[in-house]
Amino acid sequence: MATVAGVGFSTNRNPREAGREAALKALEQKGIGVPDFVFVFASVGYDQQLLIQTIRGATGRAPLAGCSGEGIITQRVALETNFCVCVMTIKSDELHFLGTHVTHIAHESDYGGERLAAEIRPWLGADTIGCFLFIDGLIFDFDPFKASLERCLPGGNELRLFGGLAADNWVSRRTYQYHDDEVFSEGISCVHMSGSGRIACGINHGCVPIGTKHVITRSKGNVIYEIDGIPVLELLKDYVEGDWESQWNKISLNLCLGFRAPESIKEEYGDLVVRYMMGKDDRQGCVMIQSDVRAGTELWIVRRDKELIRNGLVAISDRIKQQTGNRQPKFVMQFECMGRGKVVFREQEKNDLITTLQQRIGQDVPWIGFYTYGEIGPVSRYNCLHNFTAVVTAVY
Known part of the structure; x- marks a missing residue:
């Protein structure tokens, strides 16, 4: 059989x-x-x-x-x-x-x-x-x-x-x-x-970085509070048009965070590991991802590319x-x-x-x-x- x-x-x-x-x-x-x-x-x-x-x-x-x-x-x-x-x-x-x-x-x-x-x-x-x-x-x-x-x-x-x-x-x-x-x-x-x-x-992820490199300046576990000394939600305003606060689902599906891939996987996987922003806190201006990250970590805002x-x-x-x-x-x-x-x-x-x-x-x-x-x-x-x-x- x-x-x-x-x-x-x-x-x-x-x-x-x-x-x-x-x-x-x-x-x-x-x-x-x-x-x-x-x-x-x-x-x-x-x-x-x-x-x-x-x-x-x-x-x-x-x-x-x-x-x-x-x-x-x-x-x-x-x-x-x-x-x-x-x-x-x-x-x-x-x-x-x-x-x-x-x-x-x-x-x-x-x-x-x-x-x-x-x-x-x-x-x-x-x-x-x-x-x-x-x-x-x-x-x-x-x-x-x-x-x-x-x-x-x-x-x-x-x-x-x-x-x-x-x-x-x-x-x-x-x-x-x-x-x-x-x-x-x-x-x-x-x-x-x-x-x-x-x-x-x-x-395969099929994402490309947009804009310049950023650095996480405050985080705890899987919560990112500040990037470049700015609350994350404030920084994201530079990457979207219109009333972004009422379009969070749309924004989080079109933009995500890219981190340098560890050397151990880079050859097979590519330069960036992509993370979806699964949640946010408007009061603190922070976002949550599905893995841990530390202050000092470099990142890029990334988007999908059809090709x-x-x-x-x-x-x-x-x-x-x-x-x-x-x-x-x-x-x-x-x-x-x-x-x-x-x-x-x-x-x-x-x-x-x-x-x-x-x-x-x-x-x-x-x-x-x-x-x-x-x-x-x-x-x-x-x-x-x-x-x-x-x-x-x-x-x-």
Whole structure:
């Protein structure tokens, strides 16, 4: 049997109908029967509990993991609507999946890193391939989480992490994570994958700096208070036109912060690491990002570039094909920043780009993904968080 995967999706507004349709399509494609594992990504218009309950029932109550997103991605489909769900069902005698979760991570200084390490430590072995993580994107700080997780695991940074930060539809109010029957927020859904397989990964952000170099002059953890001695929100006025205070969502999706990439990843990744400004405090004039930063750090204001995004997707496919050789992937998971979808490209243009990427990697490969509030993928053996980025993982 080896590995068989099927994918289905639905845009039905009824959560029962949508969940059942997506699940049955995934099962019918390959005649899978009762799957070994199920991945689910959905937008937040649905009653999330009812949706997951329906999918669990339709898939024989197989173990399940996933999260909410700003939209979904499957073969030849890239949807950004309030009502869309995609399901991947997997049956395999060579790959093994174990799921777990932690909740209430916003109340911990390490955002659940130590607790997650305790959960997955017994599973780690020579046949471990990696972990997929689906994490609340509204409250997460990657650096303390990563440091704690790696400190508490044997081999630490040898465990490769892939995944995305759960999203909602631009409202930044509440995201959802899924583990079996449970639907929760402020948590992590984790899947450990082991067996006889590998993961090829391609990553690209497609952003360019604008204006001059700046320096952070006051910060704490993942909060930046001042740049060049000026409150951050004051400095951003130089980069926007009109009433920027009433257009924060638009501004934060068009402008982000670029930091010098560490030497350890620069050759593979490029000169800048991009960070999305996930929140702000008008009273203090500060912004929050999803990793820690110190005073004295240099940065640039950056924006997306359409041509770089197009070229970057070609580079992703080339990198994955280089790693897989002539072997066709068993399945692909794509974690795409919501700032690289409909806010940049027309609908047809966006779908053409996704379709071209899929054709270059494998036209008939089972493919599932979602539009995220942040992407996770290793660069040069270092686990990294990314923003305004595509992370494409091919299991082969």
